[in-house]
Amino acid sequence: MDPRYDIPRRAAGGGGGSANSSPALGAQSRRRKMPPRPADFKLQIIIIGSRGVGKTSLMERYTDDTFCEACKSTVGVDFKIKTVELRGKKIRLQIWDTAGQERFNSITSAYYRSAKGIVLVYDITKQETFDDLPKWMKMIDKYASEEAELLLVGNKLDCETDRIISKQQGERFASRISGMRFCEASAKDNFNVDEIFLKLVDDILSKMPLEVSNKELSNSVLSLQPEPEVPPELPPPRMRCC
Numbered sequence: 044m045d046p047r048y049d050i051p052r053r054a055a056g057g058g059g060g061s062a063n064s065s066p067a068l069g070a071q072s073r074r075r076k077m078p079p080r081p082a083d084f085k086l087q088i089i090i091i092g093s094r095g096v097g098k099t100s101l102m103e104r105y106t107d108d109t110f111c112e113a114c115k116s117t118v119g120v121d122f123k124i125k126t127v128e129l130r131g132k133k134i135r136l137q138i139w140d141t142a143g144q145e146r147f148n149s150i151t152s153a154y155y156r157s158a159k160g161i162v163l164v165y166d167i168t169k170q171e172t173f174d175d176l177p178k179w180m181k182m183i184d185k186y187a188s189e190e191a192e193l194l195l196v197g198n199k200l201d202c203e204t205d206r207i208i209s210k211q212q213g214e215r216f217a218s219r220i221s222g223m224r225f226c227e228a229s230a231k232d233n234f235n236v237d238e239i240f241l242k243l244v245d246d247i248l249s250k251m252p253l254e255v256s257n258k259e260l261s262n263s264v265l266s267l268q269p270e271p272e273v274p275p276e277l278p279p280p281r282m283r284c285c
């Protein structure tokens with residue numbers, strides 16, 4: 044993986060060995076403990092694509108390193124937060140996972156506008172999820188910001204023997220859309236999952252003019268009051284369970 048993608052790995056065993064320290068040392072280290080540095084930056088990323096392509100699985104693999112074999116379909120939208128460090132900045136990522144079912148489009152479309160990055164997913168073993176891509180591009184054109192970074196992901200790479208959509212087909216689709224990147228991944232095998240999100244964030248940061256990023260930076264540092272996780276005009280996301 045690119046060494047610039049310097050993400051804090053979840054500490055194995057939960058917290059630097061303090062569980063084995065003596066009580067006195069524990070108290071001492073507690074006194075010395077610095078409060079975590081607040082995030083410099085907030086970014087929203089939205090995951091879209093047809094039903095069952097693995098949007099939730101990619102999000103959960105990235106944020107919690109878990110995989111669910113028999114998940115329920117997402118209803119409306121769900122989200123997770125993950126903090127990453129990139130280009131010397133601490134970035135708080137808000138990742139929106141949207142329902143693939145068309146009947147939720149009126150809810151999910153409201154979340155496109157604020158996304159700085161869009162992950163469009165299809166399933167390499169399901170032709171119809173690839174055929175649906177132009178429909179999702181129409182949603183992007185209609186509802187997303189023109190500046191949003193786009194990444195096309197062919198998921199379920201672990202199912203190579205059932206593959207219907209070749210890598211070249213995915214590449215060709217992405218190459219026809221200005222600035223769209225492409226990769227294949229497997230949420231199940233945890234292949235290319237970190238890379239999807241980190242590459243997208245890196246692209247977002249790299250295209251931000253310095254003055255804009257400084258402005259956004261100071262805005263986010265100044266607005267330390269709790270921010271609403273959901274845009275106020277939108278209904279709260281409906282959570283799913285596995």
Ligand SMILES: Nc1nc2c(ncn2[C@@H]2O[C@H](COP(=O)(O)OP(=O)(O)OP(=O)(O)O)[C@@H](O)[C@H]2O)c(=O)[nH]1
Nearest residue numbers: 094095096097098099100112116117143199230231
């Ligand atoms: N083999 C394999 N199965 C996967 C992978 N990712 C997801 N799945 C499975 O595909 C099914 C659908 O996954 P979800 O993550 O719920 O798909 P989704 O796109 O969020 O679906 P909707 O919420 O209905 O839009 C589940 O049974 C997952 O276990 C993968 O990389 N490989």
